[in-house]
Amino acid sequence: MIQTMQINPNVSLSYIPMEWLKTTTLGIYIHRPLKEADASMNALLPYVLKRGCGLCKNTTEMAKYLENLYGASLSVGVVKKGDDQILAFDAESISDCFAPNQEPLTAQLCELLLSILTTPVTENGAFCNEFFTQEQNNAIDRAQSVINDKRTYAGLRCLEEMCKGEAAAISKLGTVEGLRQITPQSLYAYYQKLLGESVIDVFICGQTDIEKIRKMLATTLPTVSENALIPSEGIFRKNASVQTVTDRMDVTQGKLSLGLRTNIAPTDERMWGLIVGNSIFGAGAHSKLFNNVREKLSLCYYASSQLEKFKGLMFVNAGIEFENFQKAYDEILVQLDAVKKGDISDFELESSINALLNTYESAYDDQRMLQGFYLGERLAGTDYEIADYIEHIRKVTKEDVVRAMQAVELDTVYFLTGKEEQ
Numbered sequence: 156m157i158q159t160m161q162i163n164p165n166v167s168l169s170y171i172p173m174e175w176l177k178t179t180t181l182g183i184y185i186h187r188p189l190k191e192a193d194a195s196m197n198a199l200l201p202y203v204l205k206r207g208c209g210l211c212k213n214t215t216e217m218a219k220y221l222e223n224l225y226g227a228s229l230s231v232g233v234v235k236k237g238d239d240q241i242l243a244f245d246a247e248s249i250s251d252c253f254a255p256n257q258e259p260l261t262a263q264l265c266e267l268l269l270s271i272l273t274t275p276v277t278e279n280g281a282f283c284n285e286f287f288t289q290e291q292n293n294a295i296d297r298a299q300s301v302i303n304d305k306r307t308y309a310g311l312r313c314l315e316e317m318c319k320g321e322a323a324a325i326s327k328l329g330t331v332e333g334l335r336q337i338t339p340q341s342l343y344a345y346y347q348k349l350l351g352e353s354v355i356d357v358f359i360c361g362q363t364d365i366e367k368i369r370k371m372l373a374t375t376l377p378t379v380s381e382n383a384l385i386p387s388e389g390i391f392r393k394n395a396s397v398q399t400v401t402d403r404m405d406v407t408q409g410k411l412s413l414g415l416r417t418n419i420a421p422t423d424e425r426m427w428g429l430i431v432g433n434s435i436f437g438a439g440a441h442s443k444l445f446n447n448v449r450e451k452l453s454l455c456y457y458a459s460s461q462l463e464k465f466k467g468l469m470f471v472n473a474g475i476e477f478e479n480f481q482k483a484y485d486e487i488l489v490q491l492d493a494v495k496k497g498d499i500s501d502f503e504l505e506s507s508i509n510a511l512l513n514t515y516e517s518a519y520d521d522q523r524m525l526q527g528f529y530l531g532e533r534l535a536g537t538d539y540e541i542a543d544y545i546e547h548i549r550k551v552t553k554e555d556v557v558r559a560m561q562a563v564e565l566d567t568v569y570f571l572t573g574k575e576e577q
Contacts, residue, residue, distance in 0.1 A: 156540060157529055158365070162372045164382045166355045170365045171525055179250045179261050179361025180522040183268055184234075184530060185242040186354040188386035189322040194240060195329030195337060196345045199294045201231035201242045203342065206286035209274030210267055220267060224248050224260050229267070235327035236534050237465030238386045244268050245523070250362040261363035262371065269375045272350065281339040282346075291334060298328045305571060306457075309410035310472050313569035316400045317414035322386070323466050350376060354383045356530060360522035385534055390420050390467030399568040406573055408456065411483060413471040414567035415491075419559060421464050421535035428559030431551045433462050434507035436494050436560070437471060441506035443490040444471070454483040465534060469563060477572050484568065497557045504556070508548055515544050 158170045173179075187197050211217040221227045227248035234241040246268055248260040276283045302308050311326065318324040355376070359368060419425050437444035437460030444458040456474040463470065475483045493499075518524045518541055525541070532538050 156542075160369060162357075162369065162376065163379050165351075165353065165379045166357065166372065166376055168357045168365075168369055168372060169359070169529060170363075170368075171358065171360045171522075171529065173361050173519075173522060173525075176361060176520070176522065177250055177253050178247055178522065179359065179363055180245065180247045180526060181261060181264050181268065182246075182356075182358040182360075182523075182526050182530075183244040183272070184356045184358070185349065186356070186383075186385050187240045187242065187349075189235070189238050189240045189325045189327075191325060191333075193345070194325050194327070195294075195333030196342060197240050197242055198233050198298070198327060198329035199291060199334060199337060200342060200346060200349070201233060201244065202290040202293065203282050203287055204271050204275050204346075205229070205231045205244075206290065207276035207283065208267075208270040210270035212276060217267070224258075224263055225254065227260065227264055229264075233327050236531065237463070238322040239465075239534060240325075240327055240386075244271065247522075251364070252362055259364065259367065261359065261361070262367050265368055265371050269371065273375060273377070275346070277343065281343045284339050287339040287342065291337065294329070295331055295334050298326070298331050298334060301326075301328065305404075305406055305408075305410050306472065306474065309412045309569060309571045310470060312400070312402060312571070313412035313414045313470060313567055314468075316398065316569060317468070317567040318466075351379055352381055352383055354385050356533060358526045358529065360526050387465075387534075387536075390416075390418070390465075397565050397568060399570070401570045401572060403572055403574045406571060409475045409477045409480060409573070410571040411455075411471075411473045411475055411480065411487075412569040412571075413484075413487065413565060414569070415469040415471070415563050416566050417462070417464075417467045417469050417559075418562045418564065419467055421537050425555075425559040425562065426464065427547045427551050428555035428557075429462065429464075429563075430511065431504070431507050431548060432494055432556040432560040432563075433460055433469060434511055435499055435503050435556065436460050436491060439507070439510050441503060441510060443493060443503070444473075444487065447490055448473070448483060448486050452482075452486060454479050454486055458483075458487070465531075480570060480572070488565070491560075491563070495557065495560045495563070497553055499553050499556065504553055508551060511548050512545055515541050515548070 160168050207213045211220050229246045232243045234243050246264045315324045419429050448454050448458045458473040460471045
């Protein structure tokens with residue numbers, strides 16, 4: 156289904172034809188290794204670049220340009236997958252064939268994105284100070300606001316403690332201190348070497364003249380200065396003993412986050428059993444965590460598990476009353492042990508498989524989900540199609556689940572509790 160072509164050693168273009176939808180999406184992803192020194196730069200740069208370029212000098216001109224493309228949209232951001240911090244540029248318009256006058260809308264969107272990437276607005280050999288200052292303040296606000304969502308914050312703190320000293324512990328948003336130290340000059344100097352030293356993935360989902368897009372990329376993106384690789388340090392291995400970390404804040408509900416190591420890489424055949432096992436354990440209303448810890452025993456307001464397959468990690472997150480910490484913690488591990496021992500009903504296995512199949516099949520109608528899927532496969536080095544996932548998941552047995560889940564080990568226990576709690 157996906158067609159991939161190499162623009163130069165660092166840049167690839169992937170085309171996913173989707174004739175049954177009336178829109179086309181274009182995504183450009185710049186891969187950077189997670190480093191303390193660069194994380195804040197990467198978190199800020201896409202937003203500064205979006206403020207103005209050779210084609211559209213400011214946000215007003217950019218809004219007008221997009222409106223002339225029948226209300227096309229454009230957004231930027233930063234994504235983290237494993238050891239990879241990704242600068243993301245995303246755009247969408249109606250497909251060329253549905254344009255009233257058959258205009259090449261995707262090519263015009265691509266022209267805008269390439270202008271944003273290669274011809275930013277500058278002054279005195281640096282980024283425009285007005286644009287920079289405003290976006291620097293916005294980036295600081297984003298980094299500071301993470302603490303406002305205590306559920307997300309607890310998960311991030313668990314990851315931070317679990318992977319301390321490793322790249323994956325670094326926040327995709329950088330740090331407040333790091334962001335404050337950046338200047339228009341230092342960010343511009345960093346930008347000047349970025350494109351030629353990074354792996355860049357371009358994804359087109361929909362209908363367009365892909366050869367025209369390929370030529371635009373080939374003639375616009377800079378000459379490669381070095382052959383880059385997608386950042387990866389492999390999966391994590393368990394610490395010598397389980398560590399427990401407690402933070403105290405002015406909160407009314409405790410947040411429990413458990414970090415586990417799966418010891419299973421994305422290329423491991425046990426991954427299929429792990430995906431289904433995670434679903435049985437805590438990924439949905441059919442799961443053991445939902446039905447036992449939440450519904451039957453009423454030990455939490457929510458409880459779920461999710462995989463981070465790029466680093467071989469699994470996380471459990473639960474919202475609990477402070478006094479229920481030990482009961483909830485014990486019961487979560489009881490449910491994990493049940494999956495490891497094969498205490499899995501036919502209903503749980505079938506419901507988990509069906510839920511996963513529905514998720515994968517729905518990707519065919521969601522361009523960004525499909526784009527994200529193929530990007531993830533590229534990062535994992537597996538290059539599976541959606542159909543491969545569907546085929547493998549259908550075949551997973553209880554024995555496959557047990558074999559995979561028995562490799563899962565508890566590593567870190569993080570608890571966010573109230574200031575007055577003991």
